[in-house]
Amino acid sequence: MALDDPRTSPDAEALTLRYGAEHPAEIFSNPTIAGLLAHRSVRAYLPDPLAPGTLATLIAAAQSAPSSSNLQLWSVVAVEDAAKRARLAELAGGQRHIAQAPVILLFVADLARARLIARDAGAPDEGFDYLESFTVATIDAALAAQNAVVAAESLGLGTVYIGAMRNQPEAVAELAGLPQGAVVVFGLVVGHPDPAHPAAVKPRLPQSVVLHHETYALDAQREPIARYDETARAFQTTHGQQPVGWRALIITRGRNAAALNGRDRLKAALRALGFALK
Structure with a gap:
C-alpha cells in the first residue's frame, strides 16, 4: 500500500x-x-451563547442536504428563550441539557407551507394527506439535521438529538406556534460542551451486522450481536453505567406501549395536528 x-x-x-x-x-x-x-452525543453544556453567525451557518449546512424532489418539506424553530427551553426539557422527561445549552433547534416536518402554496394558487392539496408526504417531510428533516450536526461539530460545538419531542407533540407544537400540518419530529440541542463532563464515543454494531452483500442475512447476525453486547457492557462499565449490554435496550424498548413514553399515541397526535396519514 x-x-x-x-x-x-x-x-x-x-x-x-x-x-x-x-x-x-x-x-x-x-x-x-x-x-x-x-461523533459523540453531548449531554453537558456550558451556558455560553453561540457566536454570531453560527445559527445561520448551521441552517445553511442543513439546507444543503438532499431534499426529495426539492420539495423542502421541513422547517426549524430555534428556541433560545430560557423559560421555553426549561419547558421543553420538562416535556422531554427532564432532560437537563435542553435547558443548559443556549439553543435547541426544533426540526419540523412541514406540510403547512406546501398547503399554503397550493391553496393560494387555488390548487388541490389532497396529495399532502397521504403517509408518503409525511414520510418525505420527516426524512427531509432528518437529512437536514444531520448536515447541521456535522457542521456544528466542525466548529467545535456539541450536539444531541432529542427524540422525546415526540412524547407530547401537541404541547411542543403549541410552544413552537406551529400551524396545522406541521409537527416537531425531533429536537437538536447545540452548544459548547462542558469540559468538566466530556462525552464519549459510543461503540456501534460491527459492520458484519449492518452491512449485507446482495441479500439480507438475519440469522448470521446472532454471533456478532452477542460479541457486540460484551463491547457495550464494557463501555457501560467504564462510564459508570449499569452493564446491561445492548440487547437489553432493544428488549426494553419493544416490551410494551408504555416503553414508548407516550409515543404509542403518535398517530392520533399527528392526526390532531393536521396529518391525515391516508
Missing part, C-alpha cells in the same frame, strides 16, 4: 473507539471522515 494511499489510516484508535476490537482493518481517511468517526 502506497504511503500516500488514504487507507494508510492513522485512525486505528478512532475505529477502536467506534467499534471496539471488531473494526474494519482499513478505511479511507480524511478530515471529514475523521470528524464523522469522532
Whole structure:
C-alpha cells in the first residue's frame, strides 16, 4: 500500500473507539471522515451563547442536504428563550441539557407551507394527506439535521438529538406556534460542551451486522450481536453505567406501549395536528 494511499489510516484508535476490537482493518481517511468517526452525543453544556453567525451557518449546512424532489418539506424553530427551553426539557422527561445549552433547534416536518402554496394558487392539496408526504417531510428533516450536526461539530460545538419531542407533540407544537400540518419530529440541542463532563464515543454494531452483500442475512447476525453486547457492557462499565449490554435496550424498548413514553399515541397526535396519514 502506497504511503500516500488514504487507507494508510492513522485512525486505528478512532475505529477502536467506534467499534471496539471488531473494526474494519482499513478505511479511507480524511478530515471529514475523521470528524464523522469522532461523533459523540453531548449531554453537558456550558451556558455560553453561540457566536454570531453560527445559527445561520448551521441552517445553511442543513439546507444543503438532499431534499426529495426539492420539495423542502421541513422547517426549524430555534428556541433560545430560557423559560421555553426549561419547558421543553420538562416535556422531554427532564432532560437537563435542553435547558443548559443556549439553543435547541426544533426540526419540523412541514406540510403547512406546501398547503399554503397550493391553496393560494387555488390548487388541490389532497396529495399532502397521504403517509408518503409525511414520510418525505420527516426524512427531509432528518437529512437536514444531520448536515447541521456535522457542521456544528466542525466548529467545535456539541450536539444531541432529542427524540422525546415526540412524547407530547401537541404541547411542543403549541410552544413552537406551529400551524396545522406541521409537527416537531425531533429536537437538536447545540452548544459548547462542558469540559468538566466530556462525552464519549459510543461503540456501534460491527459492520458484519449492518452491512449485507446482495441479500439480507438475519440469522448470521446472532454471533456478532452477542460479541457486540460484551463491547457495550464494557463501555457501560467504564462510564459508570449499569452493564446491561445492548440487547437489553432493544428488549426494553419493544416490551410494551408504555416503553414508548407516550409515543404509542403518535398517530392520533399527528392526526390532531393536521396529518391525515391516508
